[in-house]
Amino acid sequence: MADNFSISLKELAKRNKGLASGHRACAGCPFPAIIRMTLSASDYPVVVANATGCMEVTTSIFPFGAWPVPWIHSAFENAAATISGVEAAYKALVRRGEIPSDKKVKFIAFGGDGGTYDIGLQALSGAVERGHNFLYILYDNEGYMNTGIQRSSSTPYGASTTTSPAGKVLPGKLQHKKPIVDIMAAHGMPYVAQASVSHWNDYVKKVRKALSIEGPTFIAVYSPCVPGWGYPENKSIEVAKIAVETGFWPLYEVENGYYKINYRPRNPLPIEEFLKSQVRFAHLLNHPEAIEEIKKFIEQRWKFLEFMEKRREIEGIKEDV
Amino acid sequence: MSEILKTRQALTGNEAFAYAMKQINPDVVAAYPITPATEIVQIFSKYVADGEVDTEFVAVESEHSAMSACIGASAAGARVMTGTSSQGLALMHEMLYIASALRLPIVLAEVNRALSAPINIHCDHSDTMGSRDSGWIQIYCENANEGYHSLIQAVKIAETVNLPVMVTLDGFIISHGMEVVETLDTDAVRQYLGKRKPMYNVLDYENPIMVGPLDLPDYYFEHKRQQIEAMRKAKAVIEEVVTDYNKRFGFDFPVFAEAYRMEDAEYAILVMSSAAGTMKEAVDIMREKGKKVGLVRLKVFRPFPFEVLQELFKNVKAIGVMDRADSVNTMGGPVFNEVRSALYDLNSRPRIMNFVFGLGGRDFPLSDALYIINRVKELKEGKSLDFVEYVGVRE
Ligand SMILES: Cc1ncc(C[n+]2csc(CCOP(=O)(O)OP(=O)(O)O)c2C)c(N)n1
Numbered sequence: 001m002a003d004n005f006s007i008s009l010k011e012l013a014k015r016n017k018g019l020a021s022g023h024r025a026c027a028g029c030p031f032p033a034i035i036r037m038t039l040s041a042s043d044y045p046v047v048v049a050n051a052t053g054c055m056e057v058t059t060s061i062f063p064f065g066a067w068p069v070p071w072i073h074s075a076f077e078n079a080a081a082t083i084s085g086v087e088a089a090y091k092a093l094v095r096r097g098e099i100p101s102d103k104k105v106k107f108i109a110f111g112g113d114g115g116t117y118d119i120g121l122q123a124l125s126g127a128v129e130r131g132h133n134f135l136y137i138l139y140d141n142e143g144y145m146n147t148g149i150q151r152s153s154s155t156p157y158g159a160s161t162t163t164s165p166a167g168k169v170l171p172g173k174l175q176h177k178k179p180i181v182d183i184m185a186a187h188g189m190p191y192v193a194q195a196s197v198s199h200w201n202d203y204v205k206k207v208r209k210a211l212s213i214e215g216p217t218f219i220a221v222y223s224p225c226v227p228g229w230g231y232p233e234n235k236s237i238e239v240a241k242i243a244v245e246t247g248f249w250p251l252y253e254v255e256n257g258y259y260k261i262n263y264r265p266r267n268p269l270p271i272e273e274f275l276k277s278q279v280r281f282a283h284l285l286n287h288p289e290a291i292e293e294i295k296k297f298i299e300q301r302w303k304f305l306e307f308m309e310k311r312r313e314i315e316g317i318k319e320d321v
Numbered sequence: 322m323s324e325i326l327k328t329r330q331a332l333t334g335n336e337a338f339a340y341a342m343k344q345i346n347p348d349v350v351a352a353y354p355i356t357p358a359t360e361i362v363q364i365f366s367k368y369v370a371d372g373e374v375d376t377e378f379v380a381v382e383s384e385h386s387a388m389s390a391c392i393g394a395s396a397a398g399a400r401v402m403t404g405t406s407s408q409g410l411a412l413m414h415e416m417l418y419i420a421s422a423l424r425l426p427i428v429l430a431e432v433n434r435a436l437s438a439p440i441n442i443h444c445d446h447s448d449t450m451g452s453r454d455s456g457w458i459q460i461y462c463e464n465a466n467e468g469y470h471s472l473i474q475a476v477k478i479a480e481t482v483n484l485p486v487m488v489t490l491d492g493f494i495i496s497h498g499m500e501v502v503e504t505l506d507t508d509a510v511r512q513y514l515g516k517r518k519p520m521y522n523v524l525d526y527e528n529p530i531m532v533g534p535l536d537l538p539d540y541y542f543e544h545k546r547q548q549i550e551a552m553r554k555a556k557a558v559i560e561e562v563v564t565d566y567n568k569r570f571g572f573d574f575p576v577f578a579e580a581y582r583m584e585d586a587e588y589a590i591l592v593m594s595s596a597a598g599t600m601k602e603a604v605d606i607m608r609e610k611g612k613k614v615g616l617v618r619l620k621v622f623r624p625f626p627f628e629v630l631q632e633l634f635k636n637v638k639a640i641g642v643m644d645r646a647d648s649v650n651t652m653g654g655p656v657f658n659e660v661r662s663a664l665y666d667l668n669s670r671p672r673i674m675n676f677v678f679g680l681g682g683r684d685f686p687l688s689d690a691l692y693i694i695n696r697v698k699e700l701k702e703g704k705s706l707d708f709v710e711y712v713g714v715r716e
Contacts, residue, residue, distance in 0.1 A: 046526070047523055056535065060531055060535050061534065062536045063540070067529070070530060070531075071532065072396050073532070078386060081385070081389035084379060084381070084389075084390045085349065085389065086523060088393075089393070089395075089398060092376065092394075093348060095375060096348070123386045125382070126383070126386055129382070130381075
């Protein structure tokens with residue numbers, strides 16, 4: 001990645017734009033860090049739209065709003081449509097001279113996996129197709145956590161949730177995660193990336209890169225969930241790191257259709273390390289066939305990414321596109 | 322007021338709506354097509370393509386997103402409009418409540434159409450009646466001319482009281498029927514409306530606010546109470562706006578309801594929208610026969626102008642309330658239920674019955690109008706009748 005998007009931890013800390021203390025996210029929840037990194041990463045003022053979900057309900061309890069930037073929440077499935085409207089208004093008001101054109105504002109929508117992969121996919125796809133100038137950040141905690149840990153189409157195979165519980169005949173969820181980043185990349189967006197809260201530098205660079213682009217951009221950031229996944233509350237970053245190190249959650253980006261893997265675990269950890277770290281997979285440890293299924297999924301994902309990465313090579317493109 | 326230029330144009334209802342939108346030149350229009358309102362979006366996008374407006378037009382992928390984008394844009398301080406009908410309005414349902422509770426003055430050009438199933442594209446009022454409790458002001462127009470002027474007034478009303486407004490015309494009957502519309506000069510419209518002064522603005526990053534936060538039991542009720550109060554105040558605002566508009570531009574539009582031959586009426590019919598035309602004709606015929614019948618055309622359904630109805634009906638002995646939708650509550654349509662409730666406190670409470678008619682675009686011929694008047698006459702004369710009748714249906 002071109003390094004002009006890097007920013008030092010010191011500089012990031014100095015900017016320290018983020019949630020006010022006293023928000024009600026669970027102890028150990030990583031999305032406050034994601035919000036802080038995102039807002040601090042931006043060189044521009046931002047306006048945020050938030051989908052219904054944990055992030056919204058824990059940071060906006062009236063009258064204790066925790067956001068330091070203009071923020072709007074309207075419903076669950078429509079963060080992308082809502083920010084489309086905000087951005088359209090900005091364009092119209094600039095055109096009419098009511099907002100000075102040198103007042104650059106960036107538009108960011110935050111949604112959970114439910115509000116992005118599932119119920120919100122239509123609005124997101126529509127907003128991206130229309131080419132609104134906004135960054136959509138999916139914080140992926142792999143379930144509907146706000147309503148009590150139900151499965152989403154992002155929940156991994158084998159995970160036990162309250163609507164895909166592991167039982168006497170079923171081993172938890174029976175389907176794999178939907179490849180949301182590739183689905184978004186297939187829209188032909190200028191920039192799409194997958195990041196993790198555990199790799200702050202990579203995430204912040206991706207946010208800065210996305211915000212430097214005119215047009216719709218999308219980042220999926222891995223955001224483990226203490227009560228939803230079942231691990232000690234001081235382990236969120238560690239669990240996210242294990243997901244990356246086992247190859248379960250690859251860090252990559254897609255610029256104008258060109259894939260690039262940003263990080264290759266040198267000695268990949270066995271997937272069992274990831275499964276062992278959480279209660280939602282506890283029942284799987286006696287189901288070797290399920291673990292095989294997950295391994296197969298990871299292998300296929302990597303084969304796909306590596307194949308896609310070759311496009312640059314095939315077309316002889318060296319520079320960033 | 323000095324000479325106001327008015328032009329007489331032959332327009333369909335949809336054209337009248339779209340023409341008003343062009344003259345208003347809103348900052349943002351986000352819309353999705355649906356029969357019979359499709360033309361509004363089509364005509365408006367042509368205005369955009371031809372540079373006749375400089376609106377930011379967002380051709381969204383669904384009505385849910387249309388209303389969501391309107392909400393975002395309106396919260397950002399823009400003047401915002403959209404148009405829809407039927408299933409489109411139903412798909413917006415969730416967002417209608419959010420628009421009104423966030424106190425956003427979005428204006429919606431609505432063409433009344435039946436709701437599925439069975440699928441039907443023709444007129445009735447089941448779509449807007451389904452959103453009657455969503456906190457939107459609802460104005461039902463008799464014809465394209467009234468629709469055109471009401472849409473312009475709606476912007477003023479909405480932005481004065483900070484509530485969204487839907488203005489409705491009957492699908493096909495008015496949306497596609499051509500009539501003479503007396504349009505204002507574009508300059509006059511723009512001057513009249515001026516610029517929107519938003520109550521708040523999410524683009525103001527120097528003074529950040531949070532819009533649409535989580536409201537727990539400790540505040541939600543107070544916030545709802547304020548919204549309800551705004552709707553109560555909307556009555557005075559509607560009165561003021563329509564009266565001023567009439568004076569300014571030389572019109573005679575009714576504010577909440579139009580009273581037709583009500584002066585000495587002993588019994589009366591209440592109806593909304595285009596069916597009022599046929600009903601007026603029937604009233605004239607009966608009047609010629611010496612029958613003391615009158616008509617009230619209800620124009621504003623939300624806020625419900627119960628005081629006006631109490632006044633209009635205080636001397637009549639019987640009323641027939643016409644509904645172009647049914648509540649499926651086994652006791653009549655929504656208009657009937659509310660009118661009946663409004664008149665409960667009158668000292669000389671009239672007898673009242675309901676006529677549900679015209680569902681799914683079923684014709685409403687003069688013979689049915691005369692039948693209804695005769696039934697209400699029988700009611701006045703003391704005959705005991707079922708309190709709901711379905712007119713024009715094969716049973
Ligand atoms: C139309 C609609 N259906 C259902 C809900 C209930 N609901 C609120 S948040 C939520 C799940 C959110 O899950 P996700 O988007 O993954 O975010 P998280 O809570 O996990 O952060 C659901 C089902 C809703 N608000 N709106």
